[in-house]
Amino acid sequence: MLVDFKRPCSHIKYLSSLTSEKWIKLALSNPIEILIDHAHCERKAAGVAIQLMFRYPSEPNLAEVLSPIAREELEHFEKILNFLKDLGHSLKALRPPPYGAELAKNIRKEEPDRMLDSFLVAGLIEARSHERLGLLALNNEDKSFKKLYESLLESEARHFGVYWKLAQTKFPKNFTFSRLEQLSKIESEILEETYFMPRVHS
Amino acid sequence: MLVDFKRPCSHIKYLSSLTSEKWIKLALSNPIEILIDHAHCERKAAGVAIQLMFRYPSEPNLAEVLSPIAREELEHFEKILNFLKDLGHSLKALRPPPYGAELAKNIRKEEPDRMLDSFLVAGLIEARSHERLGLLALNNEDKSFKKLYESLLESEARHFGVYWKLAQTKFPKNFTFSRLEQLSKIESEILEETYFMPRVHS
Numbered sequence: 113m114l115v116d117f118k119r120p121c122s123h124i125k126y127l128s129s130l131t132s133e134k135w136i137k138l139a140l141s142n143p144i145e146i147l148i149d150h151a152h153c154e155r156k157a158a159g160v161a162i163q164l165m166f167r168y169p170s171e172p173n174l175a176e177v178l179s180p181i182a183r184e185e186l187e188h189f190e191k192i193l194n195f196l197k198d199l200g201h202s203l204k205a206l207r208p209p210p211y212g213a214e215l216a217k218n219i220r221k222e223e224p225d226r227m228l229d230s231f232l233v234a235g236l237i238e239a240r241s242h243e244r245l246g247l248l249a250l251n252n253e254d255k256s257f258k259k260l261y262e263s264l265l266e267s268e269a270r271h272f273g274v275y276w277k278l279a280q281t282k283f284p285k286n287f288t289f290s291r292l293e294q295l296s297k298i299e300s301e302i303l304e305e306t307y308f309m310p311r312v313h314s
Numbered sequence: 315m316l317v318d319f320k321r322p323c324s325h326i327k328y329l330s331s332l333t334s335e336k337w338i339k340l341a342l343s344n345p346i347e348i349l350i351d352h353a354h355c356e357r358k359a360a361g362v363a364i365q366l367m368f369r370y371p372s373e374p375n376l377a378e379v380l381s382p383i384a385r386e387e388l389e390h391f392e393k394i395l396n397f398l399k400d401l402g403h404s405l406k407a408l409r410p411p412p413y414g415a416e417l418a419k420n421i422r423k424e425e426p427d428r429m430l431d432s433f434l435v436a437g438l439i440e441a442r443s444h445e446r447l448g449l450l451a452l453n454n455e456d457k458s459f460k461k462l463y464e465s466l467l468e469s470e471a472r473h474f475g476v477y478w479k480l481a482q483t484k485f486p487k488n489f490t491f492s493r494l495e496q497l498s499k500i501e502s503e504i505l506e507e508t509y510f511m512p513r514v515h516s
Contacts, residue, residue, distance in 0.1 A: 152371065159364050165357055170407040176395060179388045186381045193378060205372040
């Protein structure tokens with residue numbers, strides 16, 4: 113049976129593959145679990161931005177852009193907590209999919225490669241979240257969920273842009289393009305091995 | 315020679331000692347270094363709040379109070395970055411004083427002691443920052459620095475209150491009081507061994 117889910121008109125062009133219909137179905141049938149998982153994603157994304165500020169405490173023009181990202185992720189985290197609370201749910205620990213840890217294995221250990229890869233991996237995660245939150249917003253039949261996802265997804269694209277600009281400002285352009293292409297392929301390969309649990313990055 | 319620095323009228327009563335005049339003199343004579351160090355303190359305080367949210371992802375009513383603290387610390391961090399920029403300075407890595415690491419050694423390793431101690435240590439650091447920022451605000455001859463410190467210090471006291479309330483809500487009252495008393499004495503002892511560099515917690 114063919115399922116015809118709506119797709120956002122614009123994608124972040126650097127993603128190497130579109131999300132499968134299997135994922136969309138799984139996610140739409142588990143709205144609370146996906147939302148709790150997304151709350152954890154926002155918290156983790158704030159953690160990543162702060163971790164980078166800790167790792168490079170004196171890097172020029174880094175904290176200035178990462179600190180506002182971390183704040184916005186936390187704002188969204190709180191927004192989701194409130195939304196869940198109104199529905200009678202609360203945060204709970206969820207087993208994460210292998211996605212984040214698998215991606216992190218591809219961050220090279222030596223500087224300055226480590227910095228470049230960290231920016232690109234953080235950016236790709238934001239890009240994928242943007243695509244998937246867009247799918248959840250477009251295909252949701254529940255208006256309150258739809259509205260929530262619409263309110264969250266725009267900043268994921270913007271955050272991808274911040275990480276991408278950081279990479280381009282601090283590293284030679286050709287170099288960042290080819291590395292993003294490599295990492296983007298890896299990102300898609302990781303998602304091909306579907307982790308059969310409703311998670312934003314399963 | 316006696317130096318007569320102004321002291322705030324109200325202290326957080328749980329601190330076991332008042333800051334020495336030696337520290338006040340050192341801090342006032344190194345305004346930029348102290349401010350850069352305080353920027354790092356705000357970043358670290360955001361890191362502590364987020365780390366606790368990571369460690370206890372499903373603890374009821376924890377993320378709800380820690381996430382806003384982390385956001386406020388980051389707001390202050392950005393405020394200081396802008397202030398420094400206007401003066402032609404920027405963030406740089408500073409060797410931290412032993413204070414934070416020494417205090418952390420007193421956090422017991424087993425739960426639930428670890429949680430209680432983490433709240434109390436985080437609270438004591440906020441309390442000490444409140445006292446010292448108050449001294450910097452009161453004794454500063456530069457009006458812009460004075461105003462900046464005044465705008466920052468109130469939330470340090472509020473954050474102490476949040477950690478103290480968390481401890482009291484989640485643990486038996488007598489128990490939290492006696493443990494705070496112990497840790498507060500240790501905090502003062504650590505500061506007696508002055509680290510002769512201009513740092514907020516030297």
